[in-house]
Amino acid sequence: MAQNKDTANSQDTRNIIEVRDFNFAYGNSQALFDVNMDIKEKEVTAFIGPSGCGKSTFLRCFNRMNDLIDIARITGGSVKINGIDIYGKEIDVIELRKHVGMVFQKSNPFPKSIYDNIAYGLRIQGIKNKSTLDDVVEECLRGAALWDEVKDRLHESALGMSGGQQQRLCIARALAVKPEILLMDEPCSALDPIATAKVEELIHSLKKEYTIVIVTHNMQQAARVSDRTAFFYLGKLIEYDVTDTIFMNPNNEQTEAYVSGRFG
Numbered sequence: 001m002a003q004n005k006d007t008a009n010s011q012d013t014r015n016i017i018e019v020r021d022f023n024f025a026y027g028n029s030q031a032l033f034d035v036n037m038d039i040k041e042k043e044v045t046a047f048i049g050p051s052g053c054g055k056s057t058f059l060r061c062f063n064r065m066n067d068l069i070d071i072a073r074i075t076g077g078s079v080k081i082n083g084i085d086i087y088g089k090e091i092d093v094i095e096l097r098k099h100v101g102m103v104f105q106k107s108n109p110f111p112k113s114i115y116d117n118i119a120y121g122l123r124i125q126g127i128k129n130k131s132t133l134d135d136v137v138e139e140c141l142r143g144a145a146l147w148d149e150v151k152d153r154l155h156e157s158a159l160g161m162s163g164g165q166q167q168r169l170c171i172a173r174a175l176a177v178k179p180e181i182l183l184m185d186e187p188c189s190a191l192d193p194i195a196t197a198k199v200e201e202l203i204h205s206l207k208k209e210y211t212i213v214i215v216t217h218n219m220q221q222a223a224r225v226s227d228r229t230a231f232f233y234l235g236k237l238i239e240y241d242v243t244d245t246i247f248m249n250p251n252n253e254q255t256e257a258y259v260s261g262r263f264g
């Protein structure tokens, strides 16, 4: 599936995330070493690498989800989004997380109706007007390619949906607060191949409007959905390039061994 490689070679795409000399530890155990990376706006960037190499840790640094872990600490470097250091003292983390949404491995809809799952974030922001909420719910469900499947049962429990539908609902919920960046941590690992294909199609369509960073264990998935791929090993960024280069002509021997299935 080569349909999504249309932007990857464009040098003029803007960097939305800029990471410099980034080091991160859990207690005394260093998890990321001197990572440097520029992530392009409105592209899909995939993180791959063997279990424990630091992919999820790095992803969670982009919306400061690691702040929730007591022993987590940054030991050097910076992460800038739109040129602003997101670890700066003046940063409002709640605002940051509105701007940088996240979808997790296991779908986690609220035990509420489909409608209320989407409306929740808006109501928290004080938006109560029914027609505004109706419009956003429809827009987000359409955006997540779910509207046609659920439009007649918006007020039924989200927990009655299939696993794949629940994951797309979680994506719709993330879209409701209008993020600029969407982080996805193995979003398809609990889904069957058909539901996975739907989420992959959705990722492809979302990149027209959003920057997406995805952690995946599935190398075919990285090859199918991403414009650029980063290969991590033991907390180090080994190689980062256009996805076709990483999979077909990598520069580094470890990358080559990993993408060809010789280790990991």
Ligand SMILES: Nc1ncnc2c1ncn2[C@@H]1O[C@H](COP(=O)(O)OP(=O)(O)OP(=O)(O)O)[C@@H](O)[C@H]1O
Residues within 6 Å of the ligand: 026, 031, 049, 050, 051, 052, 053, 054, 055, 056, 057, 058, 069, 071, 217
């Ligand atoms: N909450 C935590 N406390 C302590 N150490 C952690 C914590 N989370 C992750 N680690 C450690 O940090 C390192 C990187 O883990 P991380 O989950 O980021 O890797 P990963 O590449 O995403 O792995 P996987 O593919 O298995 O999800 C590992 O050694 C892991 O044991």
